[in-house]
Amino acid sequence: MQAGREMMRKHFFLAPLWQGQVWLDKPPLPSLLYGFLGTVIPIEPEITTRILSLLISVIILLLAYIFYSRVIGNKNIALLSVVITAFIPAFLQRAQIVNVDIFLLLGWMGYVVFFNNFLLGLIFLTISVLSKSLLGFYPPLIFILFFSVRLYLKQISKDEYKKKIMSIILQMVIVSLWFVVMFVFYQNSFWKMHFVESHFKRVAASIESHFGKRTYYIDLLFNELGIFAYLSILGGGLIVYDFIRNKKIDKFFMSLFFVPWFLFLNLTKTKIDWYIYPILFQFAFLASYALIIFKKNRQLLLTLILIIIILYQNVEGNKLFNVRYSSVDENYKMAIYAKENCQKINYLVNSDTRKTYDTLNKMNLTITTTSWWGDNPRIVYYSNRPVNFIYMKDVFSRNMSQIRDECFVAYKQDIDDTINSGNYKVTKKFNDLLLLKLEK
Missing domain, CATH: 3.40.50 (Rossmann fold)
Structure with a gap:
């Protein structure tokens, strides 16, 4: 909130400010929005900013439900995916604090849901890129890969492929104007702090004490999802089996859309808990997909039973409200x-x-x-x-x-x-x- 407050005070909106210095590591959007709420709205910033985080988290869950309902055409599985995600500790934590990750995930989910709408897709891509920089380009890059595979398999014409790719590239070019402006103003300092240090160095080295073993993110995933992590293996296996049997590349790609990000995380040297946040719902979906082995009437029954169990485990003993994410020290x-x-x-x-x-x-x-x-x-x-x-x-x-x-x-x-x-x-x-x- 401090970075955003300084941006509002100095009417500087290109990048966050920290004690008067331009924070070239980060894009401006989350800091600016939190700063706007904290300085313009006459309510305590600790309240308004957390309401914003909660509201964005709810929108993310709605977008996830829409996305997975479209992908597999099964509302029971989509609903269970959302409920599991909503009660994952890391998701709950991010929904209640000031953070950047919710903006990234909002942009990602909005982009995949509204991909066929150029303007809405551009808006959500802008949100993700102006929140987490290069990481925001993940969805369009996966779509480029998706359409390239379809072209290779001759499931799409060259003209249609060119039209799709040019639309994606145009969106990426428009959003990239922020990088151009920043480089014009800050030149080598921007290149060093934003790209070399904040991106490349984080991938290649365990900077700032963020160490961890090779299985760090795998262990973290199992810790966050518990038994559902094991079910996600079954669900993933069923999706692969279904693809081998039916050769439906669309369903296969969309069902595993965010898995490559998880694989990439495991290759990076810097290990940070909240980096796993954007893919939690992917594995919640895979766990829910295991229900596909049952008939639809039983799927509904099992979905309701699992939702009741999840709610009971989190509400029983007031566990849901006992975790505090800040303290008066x-x-x-x-x-x-x-x-x-x-x-x-x-x-x-x-x-x-x-x-x-x-x-x-x-x-x-x-x-x-x-x-x-x-x-x-x-x-x-x-x-x-x-x-x-x-x-x-x-x-x-x-x-x-x-x-x-x-x-x-x-x-x-x-x-x-x-x-x-x-x-x-x-x-x-x-x-x-x-x-x-x-x-x-």
């Missing part, structure tokens, strides 16, 4: 206090973060923006003050000896003999987090 309290008592904050990140940053830096596993966030970036938003995150104790000590009329924040264990605090004294404490100001 010492950093939040410090930010609120600093908002009224500081002009600027110099924040020494904790020892674990400093050690990790130093190690990653030596291993060349950091990017330009790694040092922007400290170990708790929300202090910037809630304090509404400039925050200088410091990663070296000697720099923190030197700043204290040279700077006047600014606040210094550090953990108690870091204020030792190596810190020359001078006339700075502790004026506020929240647990082990201390705020020091110049004694007057």
Whole structure:
């Protein structure tokens, strides 16, 4: 929300801003929308932004239902897919917090549902690309592959193929104008931060401590879906068997539309939990597809039984509402206090973060923006003050000896003999987090 708030304040809409700096890693759309809600609508931003996340998540579920209903012509399976997805922990979490991933998935699902409508397809492609950059191009690229396979199998004429491909390419070219504008304004800085660091380096290296074994995303999928992950294997097998038997390339491609993204994730070096979010409903659908082995009247009965079980497991004991995705900790309290008592904050990140940053830096596993966030970036938003995150104790000590009329924040264990605090004294404490100001 901080990035969007700065965009609105400075009327700058090309890219997110973070403490006055252009955040060249990311496209602007999610930050801009969250910032708009947080500054224009006279309701607490924590409420309006989360309502937006929830609303987008509901729309995604509706689009998923429409998509899979069309693909297999079976509303029972489509409904069960949506219900399973809605109660997957990662989906629930993303539906209740400020995040970028819901915009990507909204764009993806909208594009596949409205593919045959050039304008609507363009709108949803714009949403996905201006939310997650190159990742947003996934659906049109899969459609290009799909029509190329159909041409190879002589299931589509060359003229029809050319018409489809040119329409897709035109959409991609129009959306790509944002990249052109950004490159014109920021040139090599944009190339380095947006493409080299934020895309290529994330694929080739485990940057910023995002390590994990090769089966990281497979293990995560089973953890998120539980027994339905096993059923998805059965469902996937049934789809392959059906294709071998009937040679229906349309149904086969559309049923497995998002599986290539999951395969690609497993090849990347950077392992992050929320990267799996966009394909959760794909495996929920595969799990639901296992019902195809039953007759339609039994499918309906089994669908209702499974929905009741899912609802019971999540509502029983109030489990659904017991998970909290944010908390009032010492950093939040410090930010609120600093908002009224500081002009600027110099924040020494904790020892674990400093050690990790130093190690990653030596291993060349950091990017330009790694040092922007400290170990708790929300202090910037809630304090509404400039925050200088410091990663070296000697720099923190030197700043204290040279700077006047600014606040210094550090953990108690870091204020030792190596810190020359001078006339700075502790004026506020929240647990082990201390705020020091110049004694007057």
